[in-house]
Amino acid sequence: MSGIPAERVVSVGGHDIGYPHGHLGYLTEEEENALRNFKVYLTEKGLYTSSQNPSHDDQTLLRFLRARKWVIQDAYKQFKDTEDWRKANQLEVLYDTIDVDAYEETRSLYPQWTGRRDRRGIPLYLFQIRHLDSKTVSNYEKTAESTNVSKAQPDGSTPQRLLRLFALYENLTRFAQPLCTEMTDREHPRTPITLSTNIVDVSQVSLRMFWNLKAHMQAASTLATAHYPETLDRIFIIGAPYFFSTVWGWIKRWFDPITVSKIFILSPGEVKPTLEAFIEPRNIPKAYGGELEFSFFDRPNLDPKIRRAVSWENGYTDFPEGPAYWRPIDGGKKLECIAVGSKGGVQRRERVCTIPVAFPKEESAAVKDEGVGAAEGEIQEGVQGLSIADDNTAAELAEKVAPQAAEGENKTTPVSA
Incomplete structure (x- = not known):
């Protein structure tokens, strides 16, 4: 596939868009x-209340x-x-x-959290398109539309099959991202994680299959872009056919130009070096040249550092199937993970584990008063197991690893609109 050179997208603030720019601590x-x-503005409109919480x-x-x-007016809308x-x-x-079994059925059709993170601490997801054959998708959509699997009473404007998908987005924003935020073995440990990195495997997928999936994926992408903005970061497309x-040409119209500029289309020879520029080898699935035992449909293969950080309770030694979220306890010094959803019609609400809050609000406020520059110096010295000299920023690594695509060749291509 012929490629377009990556274009550096600049914000109205005058610096490059891309993590951590535009995120807390880097405004x-x-x-x-x-x-x-x-x-x-949101307070005046009745959409925001400011308090201790x-x-x-x-x-x-x-x-x-x-x-x-x-642009405030646009963001407000x-x-x-x-x-x-x-x-x-x-x-x-x-x-x-939501019924846990229904949740897991939906999860099997969409990106899976590997249980690992990229070099910046952002959760890493894997999506293999070949499992979405027309029969599987058709059966799922028929079942989803005919069955209400939760106590929610939607207004009918969004199909049930898509609402079940958005339970997975809730899991991203309420479970995976908050968990990764509390892990401080990353370059910007005080900056909350609000993104995800995705490996999208399109190998063994025919043009007919892509065409059959077009409406399914377009509807999901459109709603996700509208209601879960800025939750996607790097997207690596692997196994692209001729x-x-x-x-x-269809797909890039579903996303805004900034998201499109973060999508990399990799040829077979470039998969391993490019992924390693963004992800440590121990966190890359073996199928893509890494060391991680993880296949699509697997439960997350949890990062050992995450395992050491959490304190399991109620007999749990891993995160269970189904939805879960984090909420503060002990005056904001800890977060507890609550498993929710229902099993056999019985509501589940059980503490799975707790994790210390890395930077409680009081400490964060004190550091902010001291100045971001001084705090950042302390952060860089305190990061364990991370060499900034070796792990350059994602943008720098992309420029080093991703060569320009020549006409008629399958080269690594950070695609831009």
Whole structure:
């Protein structure tokens, strides 16, 4: 497939877009002002309450601001649409009460968390498209549309099959990202994780199969972009067939230009070196040249560092199937993981484990007062097991590893709109 050179996308604040820029701890003065003004505007509109426990955390508000290029009115519209959509479809009730078996059935059709993270500490997901044959998808959609698997009473504007998908997005934002946020063995440990890195394997997929999946994937991508903005970071497409340029013509229209610029199409020879530039080999599945025992459909192969950080309770030694989320306890010094959903019609609500909060609010506020520069110096010295000299920023690594694609060759291509 012929490629287009990666284009560096610049924010209105004047610096490159991309983690950690535009995230907490790495905001320009203009972006800090935009966040403050956004809160004021949302408060006036009745969509935000500020207190010791605000209705929405800063990292969530920043996702909408980044998605709308820091234009407050545009961010407000998307935020309001999302809040209305969540209320109309009772997303909180859906996630709390969804049948665990139905949740796992849905999970098998979409990206799977490997239990690992990339070099920046962002959760790593794997998606193998070949499992979505027309029979599997058709049977799933018929079953999903005919069965309400939770106590939620949606307004009917969003199909049931997609609502079940968004239970998985809730798991990303309420379980995987908060867990990875509390892990400090990363370059920017005080910056909350709000993204995901995805390996998308399109090998063994025919043009007919892509065509049959087009409506299914387009609907999911459109709603995800609208209501879960700025949750995707690097996307590595592996195993692209010769006709993928045609398929790419459809796919890139589903995403905004910034997301499109983060998608890398890898040839077979470039899979291992490119992935290793972004992900430690021990966290790359063996099928793609790494050391991790992980196959699609597997439960997460949990990072040993995460295992050491959590304290298991109630007989658990791993995270169970189904939905779960984290909530603060002990005055915000710890988070507890609560397994929810239902099994055999019986509601589940059980503590799985706890994890210490790496930087409690009081400490974070004190560090902020001392100045970001001084704090960042301490952070860099305190990161264990991470060599900044070896692990350059993702952008720098991309420039080193991803060569320009020549016409007619399958070269690594960070694609831009």
